[in-house]
Amino acid sequence: MKLTGAEIVCETLTALGTKHVFGYPGGAILPIYDALGKSKLHHILVRHEQGATHMADGYARASGGVGVAMATSGPGATNMVTGIATAMLDSSPVVCITGQVSSKLLGSDAFQEVDITGITMPITKHNVVVTRAEDVARTLREAFVIASSGRPGPVLVDITKDAQQATCDYNFDAAAPKLPQKRKRVNYEKADFDRAVELLNTAKRPLILAGHGIMVSGAMKVFDQFVHSANIPVAMTLLGIGAFPANDPMNLGMMGMHGEAWVNHAIQEADLLIAVGMRFDDRVTGDLKTYARDARKIHIEIDRSEINKNVKVDSALVGDAREVLEALLPHIKHKEHADWLAHIRELRGDSAVRDIQGLPDNGHLYAAHVINDLWKETNGEAIVVTDVGQHQMWEAQYYHHNSPRTLVTSGGLGTMGFATPAAIGAKFAKPDADVWVVVGDGGFQMTMCELATIVQEKIKVNIAIINNGFLGMVRQWQEFFYDKRYVATPMIAPDFAALANAFGIRGERITARGDVVPTIRAARESKESFLIDFRVEQEDSVYPMVPAGGALHEMIRRPDSPLVETAAQEL
């Protein structure tokens, strides 16, 4: 069958199982758009190409499949850069297709020409320029394999206009991936495995650090068995949230900079850490010199370059989390760890009494209350999509996720503006899910143009803006470390409810705690998208907090908060 390169793009994507493409047209990709119109693919017209990449990313994270974004050459491609880097840092399988000027014009500074493969080299898992129609199908198939295998990541395929327009024979089966054959390495020696088993069966104070890799490898079931066979408590990374149910008594909650005190203390006091599919990011470890000094470490990780990168480990088990856990499981002996578990319970009790949730309504609207109410009202079953900053940390602390892929958040890159478009992608991946954007007033303003995409696509997404009139997390750092010099963090915003109305979305502004639950209910009952502007306490901070580069056990605890103290006095 003779097809143009552009038609082959659509045929190949369809054959690969793609149903949705998030994109924005332009000159150098017009042939593909013309072919899209005749294809079965559903194209979602975004309002900015950054949005397209975040949507594809959100789609990938919510579904576990590959998300596809599309843009034209030049500015269309460069607008994708932030979204590509976001997907890279969080190992998200996204395939970006960009149009490129004709091959004979490459390197001539032609109109809207940019070296996008050069630009994205360090932020993609792989990228390729395609200059012949004959290579389109095979390259796209390879892109899907690369994006979704091993440690997933974004792949960019840059297709010149002449390759889109040229005609050639198309046969999906004949265009099988031909990836370079790499040397196979032995993942781990038997000695490493035996050492891990011995450490696991002899530890007195063991702790599991559960990361995103559990979800990526689909290891949830065996992980659960592993935890309960070994009877070892679990601390979660931000991206690991959902991989292990929050309501399991062995789940301690999130670790790291804004992890609960008992979690970080447990890490610092442990004699064995079992890290599964996580990479000892600096937001998780704090100061490396003082990090878990008494603990031996087992690292189960698919990416060999992560081994001994930040934390030196005693046993490295390179491989897919599910396969490694399945191999370990038969060797695990059940231990009571009674003293250790009792000690953690004690630490936990101490924190619980300081928690802001313990405070009755005192007239102030706290973000933590809003998120906790949202959790209760949605039965913890919503897909929550967050940006980066205070609201993100409050979400991680107060929305308790029991299912995988129900928290979609920008962790590694910490991208403001991620939430709204990523939620659109998540909604297309899970059309029946209750999708909530939880976003700050700053981040929302970065990509709020995508409200128009929501309306045009007639999808139902609920948006909770945690509006404190500040770039809250930066303000918090200024409060703690810059003597409250609030430079460039106070921020005015439009009337978000009125803005939503202007886009054709219902909007409400909430200032009192009593109105939180009824409005969340109204939003859930509404058939159309619904935006709630929660005007929360302006100078509230996220606690506990380990200052950047500080020791993990030396955190700023909740009682230090003047807000909570004031609130307590007012009771």
Place this chain on the structure above:
Amino acid sequence: MQTLVAYVENKPGVLNRVSSLARRLAINIDSLTVGPTDNQEIARMTIVAHTDERGAHRLEASLEKQVDVLLAENVSERPLLERDLAMIKVTADQTSRPHLMELIKVFRARVIDVAPQSLILEVSGTVDKIDGLLEVLRPFGVLEMVRSGRIAMTRGGDLLQPPAFPSTEGTKTAA
């Protein structure tokens, strides 16, 4: 100093990918040589980097993550043969020439060009040997010098070879 051997796809842009990785890891490359292998689609690199063992491990593992890199191995701790090739243009007049010729013999260098006032010498060997020759040549006046950068191979039966791979024509990796 650490020495790595890598086999890569012989395509435009792969060198950029390799050097860009070293830059991202803040590792300074002392020398990088690349040349064809028996398989036209595979090139072999020798990378000598200013870093410690840990840095070399990161470079090795990060390189091997790249789709276009078929094999990357830190060979610094293995029995290794390393060679460097240099061409040296040195001042040589009637009086100094006989003296120079003796040194050339000692270092097993070769004269590959003769001009009235200068010679070009070719010498290969370890870095130390070439550094040594350069040191004794300096008093005569070294006018110009070029070195190939190091190539390395592990000794004996310690083989570094990637599996063969099918041809991939037409698709170009980023330049």
